[in-house]
Amino acid sequence: MQLQSMPDASPTKWHLAHTSWFFETFVLNSRLPGYRTFDQHFHHLFNSYYNSLGTPFTRSQRGLISRPDIDRVYAYRKSVDTGIEKLLKDSPCSSNLASLIALGLNHEQQHQELLLTDIKHALSLNPLAPAYSDGIPEEESATAEPLRWLEIPGGCYGIGSEGEDFFFDNEGPAHQQLVQEFSIASRLVTNGEYLAFIEDGGYQQHRLWLSDGWALVQQNQHRHPLYWRETENGWQQFSLHGLQPLNEAEPVHHLSFYEADAFATWAGKRLPTEFEWEAAACHLRQLDQLATANLLEKRFLKPLPARRGQTQFLGDLWEWTSSSYLPYHGFKAREDAVGEYNGKFMCNQKVLRGGSFATPSDHIRISYRNFFYPHQAWQFTGVRLAGD
Amino acid sequence: MQLQSMPDASPTKWHLAHTSWFFETFVLNSRLPGYRTFDQHFHHLFNSYYNSLGTPFTRSQRGLISRPDIDRVYAYRKSVDTGIEKLLKDSPCSSNLASLIALGLNHEQQHQELLLTDIKHALSLNPLAPAYSDGIPEEESATAEPLRWLEIPGGCYGIGSEGEDFFFDNEGPAHQQLVQEFSIASRLVTNGEYLAFIEDGGYQQHRLWLSDGWALVQQNQHRHPLYWRETENGWQQFSLHGLQPLNEAEPVHHLSFYEADAFATWAGKRLPTEFEWEAAACHLRQLDQLATANLLEKRFLKPLPARRGQTQFLGDLWEWTSSSYLPYHGFKAREDAVGEYNGKFMCNQKVLRGGSFATPSDHIRISYRNFFYPHQAWQFTGVRLAGD
């Protein structure tokens, strides 16, 4: 639980401590009368990136934290939980407190997904290819529904969130966005479709790639998605269930933005903008076609081949959009430490939408904006095509 | 003329050869009957980034090209010029040929500006601080016009170029963009204003910076713009006229996007989007307030303090916008080698607008989109603030 497999990924133990640190720091320290910090050293060790709260422990060195051991981290979690329960019982209800606690819960949900992402990466580097989950997933379909093109009418769409329910600050301000008529795929791109790209020499054709992506492909000799392996028994894929034969009907995942974009170019299509994506989801919701999503509660721990009626907008995989992660017009980050949550990352990253099989159903919204750097592929990322 | 001071910058000799190579490759080789390539090796040496034409010589090694010597490069230029003149005299007029030659000329204009940018960088690294130009510029004003806030009405603005006149492919398709009412500064930010940011600890306050910018500032210990130097005689600035005392009235230049953005945050303002910038310029043009720009023909070789009536939208300095460099809706790069000119760079870069003191007046347009990575500061970049 201490292993850190790369600077982007954190140890399990660190995730467990950091999420409780979040509650302790932003809630208990200032709001629970008489609360005493569990361990002063933790403030430095488990601060992720809040410079307002002092210099965080170096991200790439989280794997060095041999102490506290896991028992002490669990004790920390229990202590913080107890504090929160006491606070909830004793404190007068306040919308400010409620919103901070909701933030803390959503924050923990994000880290629960990251736990799986990071564990998968760590296990993938072990030559023994250990499985995270021994449970065999249900019998999978070997075919995916044929791809259909959904026509989305142009017009002004309401983008973003507002109101009482919880949403992250980067989802606002809610505003109107003019979207032109476009078409969008009825499901995610499959392994089989991506295999055709590979077999057509997709990784060798510079004209399909953005310049920075092509440089990366050349430098690292990328030839397939992150967890694919070409073996003497054909293509295999490392998954949370261990090494498995590649199911061509399954959505292709662990693509970088560059790979997603190159595939779309090869297919004669493009990625949707985040506004098109949200408009399409909004349109489908009105048609009642967003249901039966493959989210965390299903416990499949993997994306599934699309079945009849499944559009995969929610769940299965985070979908790369062509949009850069930028503030919505009028966005202002809070001036306190919580303001560092989202705003300062609005540069050099791309927006992903829709959640994955590892996202809880009460965490995701069609206005939800996830963001990663275009080279990153260790997340549960996928591709949906769009066209004019 | 052979010195390469960093991978981003090219030797003077290389610029001279590359711009002729462009004409030879895209015009003469295929269109001038009987034309024989000047030197087969040049095709590899002076190809910048056109993968369609074979593997270009490694960018970071252009400084290694000791041969051909400069006399041979001048002979190359003369030979290509002669070929073009012959082609223009002998060939039937065709819009396709005309547009390629216009592209070649605009391409050469871009490199003429880069020549100055790169020479400045090279000279700046020499402890002798040699001047590029001995000519002393005209007596400069020690004061800049007070900053005014121009109110730009909201509405649908026509963005981009179309029609007969030359424009780069990334300026199209022309389209309408909904812009909300905003205000924009009447001139560029000055050295004096930026100095106040420094003196207020701007480089030490993490909350002013985007996360990636803050990491860069910490890593490189940035404390001032690229060419500023703190000496025992106060602040000085390396310029094309050598090392000069800092004129506080002069527009601050050689900022990275991160510095521009942090300054704007510190000032309680923001950068304009590229659409706001173009809308404002369009608005001012209708009011006839874009005139008397400090462009290349003035030969000042530096930005000047704003005088009465000068808005500095064109000339003086390239202005960082908050917009990521992305394709306009419906943009498609050409499928041939020329298609590599702009499209493949539409990732990870920010848009700059307006041209600089080194841009020819027949080269710049209000729809012109320049683009650089957010960390780059060796270009003639500046800042204009916007507000809601």
Next chain:
Amino acid sequence: MQLQSMPDASPTKWHLAHTSWFFETFVLNSRLPGYRTFDQHFHHLFNSYYNSLGTPFTRSQRGLISRPDIDRVYAYRKSVDTGIEKLLKDSPCSSNLASLIALGLNHEQQHQELLLTDIKHALSLNPLAPAYSDGIPEEESATAEPLRWLEIPGGCYGIGSEGEDFFFDNEGPAHQQLVQEFSIASRLVTNGEYLAFIEDGGYQQHRLWLSDGWALVQQNQHRHPLYWRETENGWQQFSLHGLQPLNEAEPVHHLSFYEADAFATWAGKRLPTEFEWEAAACHLRQLDQLATANLLEKRFLKPLPARRGQTQFLGDLWEWTSSSYLPYHGFKAREDAVGEYNGKFMCNQKVLRGGSFATPSDHIRISYRNFFYPHQAWQFTGVRLAGD
């Protein structure tokens, strides 16, 4: 037990598995009839650097080996031990087998010392400064014996080992070496003496340093030994007993060769050659003055201030010599995999002599040649001065 704190250091779990792998690979696989490899994957995972046996798992990634878990590693050790016991009981005695088993045991002793070295490094990086050993060492003297200069007569000395008893191949061939008369310090350099070097600006005076050492000091801003920390309570030192006030009487340790050499230059002395060191030890042994060494059995887990009659040639700390690690005249490495043990490292490293507080007493000899790169300081290294 899985943490790898830097590429030079290995996880505890890896050391435990690797030492059993050594017995399995070099003894059981070929010599125990019917022996079946415990786990085929281990051959790759726990091979340190024997290219003859296939590509070893990348050294810098040993921290990624989450599986096998520690229980399985202990099972592996038990299984190999059982196999060796069976082999010893069943097999006819052979000098070849005996020498391989002796090699395996000495190999494991080396890794036992490395276990402590590597754990110390890992713990040192934790801001909590955890102690490896809670046991408080005996009351330490706050003074060291005054340094005396032992005069060693010149002449031909027998260097190296030969004969029946175990020794590493790099200790042979035994040969005569002409050594000129010299003097050598009666004990190791102390913290107090090294502190005087620091306070005299030793880390700021280029003339004291070898060129490569000076470059390293400048680059890394070294200002004191690896585990020293300057606190508001004065100098402290991270040790296997946690963070402790600096005892000036204690031998200074965790110096790089560059630091050791610079100190000697500052002191107007020099480091001994490995031949001088061995000659001096040989001379002292004849005078019966090598006794009562601080080796592993004492369980101090730290070097101690020299007491009357202690010369510290054996135990306390490995002593840097000025000699490069080169083959003795006539040395030939074995042609099989075991030949990779020592010979291929005879370049770029310096010889250290004498063992440390973590070396078992039946492991060390005065002919014993340890070797590390001149920049390495995480070993239990110290300094003894010599003069002409």
Next chain:
Amino acid sequence: MQLQSMPDASPTKWHLAHTSWFFETFVLNSRLPGYRTFDQHFHHLFNSYYNSLGTPFTRSQRGLISRPDIDRVYAYRKSVDTGIEKLLKDSPCSSNLASLIALGLNHEQQHQELLLTDIKHALSLNPLAPAYSDGIPEEESATAEPLRWLEIPGGCYGIGSEGEDFFFDNEGPAHQQLVQEFSIASRLVTNGEYLAFIEDGGYQQHRLWLSDGWALVQQNQHRHPLYWRETENGWQQFSLHGLQPLNEAEPVHHLSFYEADAFATWAGKRLPTEFEWEAAACHLRQLDQLATANLLEKRFLKPLPARRGQTQFLGDLWEWTSSSYLPYHGFKAREDAVGEYNGKFMCNQKVLRGGSFATPSDHIRISYRNFFYPHQAWQFTGVRLAGD
């Protein structure tokens, strides 16, 4: 003349200025009454590594020195020459002055050789493969003399230099060294012999290589000497005369120490120690067999196939020895700036002996100790084998 092709190599212009700087700094400034420094900036720019004289300009950035231009550097040289001439005419003769001037001359001879070494490297990186010298060397023999093994008797040999004639400080103190009987090759290893090593898979057999060398070969995918190129017309070699077909009779050159050592291991031999080399040369000199060396005055600018009676001990190529570059017993560097000339480099480097085709005949001696890092191959290095 300004191009710097890698950090180890310096621009021609820099060599020209630095060698005059040496005379100005160590002779004129302190000894010529009324001498005024030519240009104060030069002291920083053209100081190589004398920390006693202030911080030298960063070595890896010598290629950035666009100014002073070459005319000014020649003026500098002329001015310094004039100063030295004046000093020699006016000053009373002193052995101290004479020895400094001798040092300056020998220093300049070293840089004259480096000029060729560095120019060769710079030209080699140009795809045009330009020749340094258009003059075609004399018709070369296509065969080399058969290799003979010279038996050198064991015994005490006088090593190093002493007395009135100039020698570098690292050649002393002269002392006796006990050398055991050994054999040494009568000539250098040839291209043909090295080709057999390559064709036998020498670069793929880890057991032939020192560990650090093997790591380097793997990392850089080395498969042949630095300037060899495998073309469709067979092996070619870049030389000061441009790209030439490989002459198998010619001595193999531009090997790193690792390559030299691996070849020797493959051949079942070893490299000589520097003492063996000097003993052998001393022995041959007594037999009058060191004559007719291929040194700079011959102007071949390349090593030649050994002819009858040529042992190639002097000239042709610097010969790697197995000895680390360490001080002779009793060596002490001078305490002033001149003391930085040799002493501080006595770590991590290997000794080479004998001079090359680019060494002046009045510069080389059999006691001469050159030194480079084991990975460096851009010098005119070669191999001579030894055996027991």
